[in-house]
Amino acid sequence: PQPKPRNLVAVLQKDAQSPAFLVSVDVDNKFMTVRPVAAKHEAGKSYELWLIHDSLGKPRSLGVIDDPSVIRPAQLAAYDKNVIEDATLAVSLEPEGGSPTGDPTGPVLFAGKMIEGSF
Numbered sequence: 088p089q090p091k092p093r094n095l096v097a098v099l100q101k102d103a104q105s106p107a108f109l110v111s112v113d114v115d116n117k118f119m120t121v122r123p124v125a126a127k128h129e130a131g132k133s134y135e136l137w138l139i140h141d142s143l144g145k146p147r148s149l150g151v152i153d154d155p156s157v158i159r160p161a162q163l164a165a166y167d168k169n170v171i172e173d174a175t176l177a178v179s180l181e182p183e184g185g186s187p188t189g190d191p192t193g194p195v196l197f198a199g200k201m202i203e204g205s206f
Contacts (some may be wrong), residue, residue: 096204097176099197107197108152108178110136114171117163121152126178126197134196135185138166139175146177151185175200 093115099108107126112119126134137146149162163171179186180193 094204095172095201097199097201099176099178099199101197105197108134108136110176110199110201112163112171112201114168117166117171119149119163123152129180131183132193133181133183133185134178135181135191137177137179137191137195138171139177140170140173142170146191148186148189149176151181152178172201 093113095112095114097110097112098106099110100106106124109122109124110119111122121136133151136149136152138149139146147166166174175198177191177195177198179191179195181187181191182193186192
């Protein structure tokens with residue numbers, strides 16, 4: 088029998104009462120789905136998703152998530168499974184189109200840790 092795919096989920100939120108995004112990751116295929124829950128679009132701004140792990144030194148962008156979207160596997164392909172499993176995900180508010188520097192430039196509004204599960 089084929090081994091069951093390993094799935095992780097995270098709720099990215101400001102506090103316990105404010106879930107903004109749901110994230111699901113198929114660790115084996117390095118495929119990520121991001122679903123907005125209560126995050127509201129701000130004119131002239133973009134939400135950008137970041138992968139944070141001690142081994143990376145600085146946050147790494149996983150892309151802009153203004154609309155309900157799927158983050159392509161290539162954006163996770165460079166990261167070891169252990170990094171993905173132990174990472175914190177964070178969302179910053181950036182200029183439209185994302186960070187102009189490759190680093191978060193706006194405030195980090197939402198964050199969450201990956202846990203085993205699926206939705």
